[in-house]
Amino acid sequence: MDTYDAYQAITDVTEDQRWAFGAGFDDPLSGIDTTIPDGVSADDLAAYCEMLGDDALLMSHRLQQWVGHAPELEEEAALANIALDLLGQARFLLARAGTVDGSGRTEDDYAFLRGPAQFRHVRLVEIVDNDFGLAMARLLVFSTWRLAVLDRLRVSRDPVLAAIADKGVKEMTYHRDYAAQWVIRLGDGTEFSHQRVQAGLDHVAPFVGELFTDSDVETRLAAAGVGVRPSETHAEFDAALDAVLSAATLGCPAWSASGGATRTAGHRDTLTRLLAELQSVARAHPGATW
């Protein structure tokens, strides 16, 4: 619809008239071919969807934990919006994993019924953020990295991943902008706010190397034109972070080096506690719906 044609704009009656502004929601996956592309291992594709899905799911949960604790009501709505965007990405990705591997597991099975050892996220999304400066530092790092990955994933040979990435890029662009605005505000704010956001950056620095460590699954899928090797995004990440941190008058911490084991979950205290909360309702009331 051409919104600049005034009469067309107000005579548009195709949308649900119960809503003052129109609903007009779209299903981003409608009409997408869901068959697995030729020459791609179903196990690899499922594992890859789990990795990307788990990152989004746990990051979303950490953001949700700010609801009720954010410094301002408006920030709370913003953080909840970002959490919901990520939860939406997680739902599509985990549902895709369950379809691709033939297990028929649903998104809920993945989110609520796996144990700590079965998660495939990067540790950055797992750490506790009980300080707003730390939360913004982590969100900046996470969204800059994920934006770079999803941006490359838009041309994936898997049409489902490409569609999820295409939707996600718009979301991550906003998330990165939101986090960057706050990091600049706090870094270039008072001495106290500067210290807190700098401490946040220093706190997440040891978890950054893992983001750019290629796993075997990512390497194989990248060769098949389906996945992205995260190491390819390192330069873009550094450039974006440099721009934000210099505007924020913050020192760039020494990010940990990439390489070594990646996405190794396990019975770590922080993860166990996070999942205990995330899964508590689903485990107390198996199969419950509303």
Add this chain to the structure above:
Amino acid sequence: MSDTSEDWPLYEVFLRGKRGLNHVHVGSLHAADAHMALHHARDVYTRRNEGVSIWVVASKDITASSPDEKDPFFAPSGDKVYRHPTFYAIPDNVPHM
């Protein structure tokens, strides 16, 4: 914290919806500056796919008519029926009158 916490000023938010011709006042919010207010407006008032354009303006910059002046401001136009175009026949093909 007390030396850094200060209430953010109030901003009024105006949205233009997909079917709307003009920006409509939808509410207000707090923000540190106009740029943040725009972000907050996006996060608070466009979550249900309402908007295609947002204006924010500091509430202190709005000059409003006062309820005390209601009569001198508005009552004199209440009896001027000839100001309405009701004495004309409107052709059928003119919409939205």
